[in-house]
Structure formats: C-alpha cells, structure tokens
Amino acid sequence: MRQARAALLAASALIATAAIVRPAAAQDVPAATEEAAPPSPPPAAETLAAPPAPTAPPSLPEKLGQVPGTWDLSRDGTNRRCVMTLVLDSGEAGQRLRFPAGCRRALPVLNSVAGWLFVDGAVRLVDRNVRPVLDFAKRPDQRSLVAQAEGGERYSLVPLDIVAMRPADAAAAPETAPTDPASPAPSPLQTAAPVPAELQPPATASAATASAAPAPGLYALDRFQQRDTCRINLDGTGGGVRIVPGCHDSGLEVFDPVRWRYAKGRMTLTAKRGHSIDLVPSGDGRWRRDPEVGTTFVLRRVD
Missing domain, CATH: 2.40.128 (Lipocalin)
Incomplete structure (x- = not known):
C-alpha cells in the first residue's frame, strides 16, 4: 500500500515537471531561431545620379561647315569694328569673305586680307599668298576668338549669326513629328488643367517685367x-x-x-x-x- 502511494506521488511530480518544462522549451525555440537568423542587409544606397546641369548651346564652330555666317571683328580697346560675312565659296586665297568698304578705314589690317581658312579649330584671315594676317584662337570662355597682329594689336572675332549657333534639331523636328492622323489622342492625364484665378500670379509680376523693358x-x-x-x-x-x-x-x-x-x-x-x-x-x-x-x-x- 505504501509502495502504491509512493508510485502515485512520483507520477504526479513527473506530470507537473513536464507541464513546466514544455512551455519554457517552446519559448526558447523562437529565441534561438531569432539569434541564429542572419541580420537583414541594410537598404541599398541611392545610386541615382543627379541630372546633368543644362549646358549653353555652342557658339564657336568645330568644323569648316559651321563657320559661314556673319562675324563681328573689332580691335580690342578701341571703337573700331567691322561686321563681315564668311562664305564657303572658294576664292584665290582660301574661302571668300565680304565686308563693307568702310571696314578698310575702320580696321586697316583688312587691307591685306583676301580670304579665310579654318585651321586647328579656329578661323585664320589670310592675304593673297595665303599667309596669315590674323591667326585666331579660342578664348577660354568658348564664346569668341582672339588674335594678335604683327604690330602687337589684339583683335576679337565674335560670331553673330553662323551655322554653329543654329540648333542641331531644328531641321530634324519636322521629320520626328508624328504625321499619322490615326494616332490615338493624348491621355487626359497629359492635358494640364487650367489654373484657377486665385492661384495665378498677381498682376504686379507682369508689371515689374514690363518696367524692365x-x-x-x-x-x-x-x-x-x-x-x-x-x-x-x-x-x-x-x-x-x-x-x-x-x-x-x-x-x-x-x-x-x-x-x-x-x-x-x-x-x-x-x-x-x-x-x-x-x-x-x-x-x-x-x-x-x-x-x-x-x-x-x-x-x-x-x-
């Protein structure tokens, strides 16, 4: 009888111990899993580059075909100047150029100029024997040319309206424009809604612009x-x-x-x-x- 009662007490103790150990084990498993899991990688860094800054359109020619047009020739430090036209027609000394008769009085250096060449990326004014009279080079700002005459005078040659200054896509625009009348109409999301009157800029802004004219x-x-x-x-x-x-x-x-x-x-x-x-x-x-x-x-x- 005493042995049966002892066995019963031992079985009850084992059942109680199992009830305590099982929840603890169940709680330990996720913890071990979390510790064993590798750390999540950090978010990828932003690799998108900033959009390039808009560049000014070129104003100086890079090849012979971009030179033709009107140029402003002046002697630095004076009010003497001449507006000349350079053309691609071949002459007795390189390509031809034209300028008013008054330019020879304003800039006597033009008395010996008979044509022009495009050498080393710049314009060169030459005499009848194709010898350099004004050998121009690009200024650092890439907006004009500068040359020094034999007497030490400096001259500037500034493009006014030449082929190089015209937009390259101007001629290609009609070709790239859609010509198919059956093309679908643009999505309503592409059409901007009119700006309400209360959100429009005040009239003082346009008045300030007009006053600057x-x-x-x-x-x-x-x-x-x-x-x-x-x-x-x-x-x-x-x-x-x-x-x-x-x-x-x-x-x-x-x-x-x-x-x-x-x-x-x-x-x-x-x-x-x-x-x-x-x-x-x-x-x-x-x-x-x-x-x-x-x-x-x-x-x-x-x-």
Missing part, C-alpha cells in the same frame, strides 16, 4: 573711352531703329541697325543685313552688349 526714345552709344559717339532713336510703335544724323561711330554705321525688340530680359538690335547683337540691362537706363567681348558697346538712355 527698354523705353522707346533716344539713346547714346558709349564706347571704351568715348561717350556719346552716336545716337539712335528706338521707335515705340513699329520697333524701328533710326541713326540720328551726326553719328561719329563707324562701327555702328557699318552695323546699320534697323529693328529692335525686347524678350526675356534682352534687347536685340537687328541690322539691315540680318545679323544682330544682344544687350542686357546694366542699370540707370544703360544696356551693354552680351557677351561683353571686343569693343565696349553700351546704349544709354538720353532724357
């Missing part, structure tokens, strides 16, 4: 060390330009502006032959040529 009227031309060398009148109705009689600036007379316009903060003077120069405001009613190379060119409002 050049006022029509009389302007004086200031050069490097000379002021009021010539005066022009900007017409406010038709955008015309008239040189006031008594002009003493041969460069402006050669340029011969006939029209002007204002857009995107820049005033553009267009010559009778089609080439143009841009000017930007410099304060106090003054407008300076941009890029600011060669001879100083500043228009000053005359009250």
Whole structure:
C-alpha cells in the first residue's frame, strides 16, 4: 500500500515537471531561431545620379561647315569694328569673305586680307599668298576668338549669326513629328488643367517685367573711352531703329541697325543685313552688349 502511494506521488511530480518544462522549451525555440537568423542587409544606397546641369548651346564652330555666317571683328580697346560675312565659296586665297568698304578705314589690317581658312579649330584671315594676317584662337570662355597682329594689336572675332549657333534639331523636328492622323489622342492625364484665378500670379509680376523693358526714345552709344559717339532713336510703335544724323561711330554705321525688340530680359538690335547683337540691362537706363567681348558697346538712355 505504501509502495502504491509512493508510485502515485512520483507520477504526479513527473506530470507537473513536464507541464513546466514544455512551455519554457517552446519559448526558447523562437529565441534561438531569432539569434541564429542572419541580420537583414541594410537598404541599398541611392545610386541615382543627379541630372546633368543644362549646358549653353555652342557658339564657336568645330568644323569648316559651321563657320559661314556673319562675324563681328573689332580691335580690342578701341571703337573700331567691322561686321563681315564668311562664305564657303572658294576664292584665290582660301574661302571668300565680304565686308563693307568702310571696314578698310575702320580696321586697316583688312587691307591685306583676301580670304579665310579654318585651321586647328579656329578661323585664320589670310592675304593673297595665303599667309596669315590674323591667326585666331579660342578664348577660354568658348564664346569668341582672339588674335594678335604683327604690330602687337589684339583683335576679337565674335560670331553673330553662323551655322554653329543654329540648333542641331531644328531641321530634324519636322521629320520626328508624328504625321499619322490615326494616332490615338493624348491621355487626359497629359492635358494640364487650367489654373484657377486665385492661384495665378498677381498682376504686379507682369508689371515689374514690363518696367524692365527698354523705353522707346533716344539713346547714346558709349564706347571704351568715348561717350556719346552716336545716337539712335528706338521707335515705340513699329520697333524701328533710326541713326540720328551726326553719328561719329563707324562701327555702328557699318552695323546699320534697323529693328529692335525686347524678350526675356534682352534687347536685340537687328541690322539691315540680318545679323544682330544682344544687350542686357546694366542699370540707370544703360544696356551693354552680351557677351561683353571686343569693343565696349553700351546704349544709354538720353532724357
């Protein structure tokens, strides 16, 4: 009897011990699993590169076919200048060039120029024997060319309207435009909704832009060390330009502006032959040529 009671007590102790051990073991298993699991890898670093900054369109030619057009030749530190046209037609000394007769008086170095070549990525003006007269090289800003004559004078050659300055995709645009009338209409998500009136910019913004535009009227031309060398009148109705009689600036007379316009903060003077120069405001009613190379060119409002 005593042996049976002892066996019963032993069995009860074993059952109680198993009930305690099993939950502990069940709790230990996930912990061991978590410890054995390898650490999760860190999130991949951002590898997307920042978009490249927009680059300015090229203004200097890289090959012979990009040279033709109008160029502005000037002697540095003076108001002497000439607007010439370089063409691809072959002449007695390289390719041909054309310029008004007044250029020979403004820049006597042109008396010996008979043609031009494109050598080492730059323009070279040559004489009848194809000897260099002005051997130009690119300036660091890649916006103009510079050369030094035999006498030590420095000359700047600035492109005004040449093939290299025209957008490369201008001619290809009509070819890439869709011509299939059966093309599906654009998705409604591609059509911008009209901006509500309460979200539109105030009228003061457009008024400020209009106030920055050049006022029509009389302007004086200031050069490097000379002021009021010539005066022009900007017409406010038709955008015309008239040189006031008594002009003493041969460069402006050669340029011969006939029209002007204002857009995107820049005033553009267009010559009778089609080439143009841009000017930007410099304060106090003054407008300076941009890029600011060669001879100083500043228009000053005359009250």
